[in-house]
Amino acid sequence: MEDFLRRGYSEAVAESHAFYDIAERITSFGKEWRYYLDIDIPLLSDIAIIVDYDYHERQGEPLYASLNSEQKVIVDGVLSAVERRLGGCFFVDGPGGSGKTYVYTAIYHLAIARRFKALTVAWTGIAANLLPNGRTASSTFRLIVADQSRTSNMKRQSKEARDLMSVDIIIWDEAPMAPKLALEAVDALLQDLHQTSVPFGGKIMLLGGDFRQVLPVVEKGSRFDMVHACIKRSVLWPLFHTFRLTANMRVSADDVSHKRWLLELGDGLLPVDGNLDAPVPTDLICCGDIVTAVFGDLLSGSSPDLTDAVILTPRNVDALRINDAVLDLLTGLKRTFLSEDEAVVEHPSDSLNFPTEFINKMTPTGLPPHALHIKVGCIVMLLRNLDVANGLCNGSRFIVRQIGQRVLICEHAVGDRQGYQVLIPRIDCYYTHQMLPFRLRRRQFPLRLSFAMTINKSQGQSFSKVGIALHDPIFSHGQLYVAFSRCRSRKGIVVHAAQQLMRNIVYDEVLR
Structure with missing residues (x-):
């Protein structure tokens, strides 16, 4: 209570x-x-x-009063559509830091204050946690990830379906990260629930994002595959009216030139060589150790600013290595928890072909490590959806506050729930892949260290200090733009790159 x-x-x-x-x-x-x-x-x-409507009015009115002119046009237009109850599809297009989340939050509270029901979702857990009562789109709509999110397994008679049917407006952040199949699956689900052919069951759909940022992940996909998978290539895209935000609310007034540079970076207008490499700006070069440059004195004690700094890297293997290095510098006793691993096979005798020692060495994407090293005060990321309605979703970041043998007491690091404590137990985590002849079961705390993370995982967040570790080059559209736009100020960015070069991949056909 x-x-x-x-x-x-x-x-x-x-x-x-x-x-x-x-x-x-x-x-x-x-x-x-x-x-x-x-x-x-x-x-x-x-x-x-x-529902405490007065609470939502108290939250929404000050937000509305502080909106800039571009933001007010969006809020007024969307709320007007909600009140007319005629449905409608909208997309808020704006660069990182343009105040999209601020707009969503204002609309959410004001819609509820006016006795409408609003739902907030995002494609990633991290982005969802930045929204009021945000949840991941896949869990909210029961999208079947194994089926590339092309279908939903929500039952029409379930409580989830009844709740969804009562919603008036759906706010969906970081929509460009979602495959078009997911958007089309949600449309089919809502039409089925309401027994109508009206798009999205007649609900107001407010999507938002920045197509300069990363696109849907297509494993081993080509440029064509990734572009074809994005929502701009959906048959539903012509239904959306686009609002544009141009003012960057994340950079300070003296960073106006940096804002222009960011947009040129995202639009692919910076000069590059034949390998798409551009020189790292001289004022951003990190010549020494990037861990020290980013965290410095923050590691000497329990500083709340530790959550406001991060190191970003294109590949998961580099993030794992950097995380271990940062943990070693953090004060306090290091605890190590070993997982219980098993190769789940059709015939029990086949498990002998996969020794435990071999399985222990595996740390595939999305799975906690066999040996989880943590300290009180360290930053971790949740790798599974434990309680989505309360912010315990894949990608959420936490601060470890107490360490027990079977449960960890952690604290939300960002978003609407910042400061709230939660209990995280050991659970069975499963991993399957078409190249693996078995299903990997790992019983472990579903966590990884999160001082460093992949660029894709960082989308939707902002920090005061960002280190960009380019030990390996960028490999996909929008990654470099996402990395640089995570920081509120240019003064907080440092870059460590081989030969002081950074690769910038931009698919201009997505931006048109």
């Missing part, structure tokens, strides 16, 4: 939210909540009766 009081709810509403939250958690495990709670609380399908 205290969690909800801290969010500004009245005592009565906070109590209702607390009981609802407990009941929903019990129900998620397939149990009947009335068996455990001997008290009258709202039915699970009746959560709307405890």
Whole structure:
């Protein structure tokens, strides 16, 4: 209940939210909540009766008052469409730092204050955590990832479906990262739920993002494959009216020239050689150790600024190596947790072909390491969806506060839930790949260190200090632009690159 009081709810509403939250958690495990709670609380399908509309008005009105002229045009236009209840599709196009998240947050609170139901989603967990009550699109719409998100397994009679049907507006951030198949699957799902052929079931769809940033991941895909997979190539794209944000709210007034440079970088207008390499700007070159340059004195104690610095790299293997190096410099006792690994095969005797020692050495993308090294105060990233509704989703960043043998007490590092503590247990994590003759099961805390992360994982976040480690060159559209635009100021950026060159890959056909 205290969690909800801290969010500004009245005592009565906070109590209702607390009981609802407990009941929903019990129900998620397939149990009947009335068996455990001997008290009258709202039915699970009746959560709307405890919405604190005054709270959302208190949140939304100051946001609206502080919008710039471009942002107000978007908020007014979208809210007008919501009130007309005629449906409509919109896309907010703006570079990193142009205030897209600010617009989404204002619309979310103002729509609810006006008695409409709003839903916020993003393609990644990190971006979802920056939205009010944000969730990942795949979990919200029950998209089948193994099927390339082309279908949903949501049942029409489920509570999830009933909740989704009651939504008036869906706000979807970082939409350019999502494959067009996912957008088309959501359209098909909403049409099916509402038994109509109206696009998206007649709901207001507000998408947003920046096509200068990374596109949908297509494993071993060509340039054509990645461009063809993006939402601009969807049959639904002509339905969307585009709003544009041009003012960069993330850079300071003295960084105006840097803003122009960022846009030239993202648009592919900077001079490059035959390998698409450009020289690193001399004022950004890191000649020494990038870990020291980025974190420096922050590692000597428990500083809240530790979450506001990051090292970005194109490849996962470099992020793992840098994370271990940063942890060694962080003060405190290092604890190591070893996973329990198993090769899951059709015939038990086949498991003998895959020794445990071999499996222990595997750290594929999306799986925690066999040996997880952590310290109190270290920054970690969650690798699985544990409780999406409460921000425990894939990609979320946390600060480790207490270390137990079977559970870790962690604190949300960013977003609407910053400062709230959560419990993270060991769980079974599975990994499958068409090139592997078995299914890997790893029982471990579903975490990785997150002082460093891949550029793709960083999309949607902003930091005061960013180190860009280009030990290997950029390999996909928009990665260099994403890396440089994560920092609020040019003064906070340092670049460590081989031969002081940086590769910039831009697919101009996506930007047209």
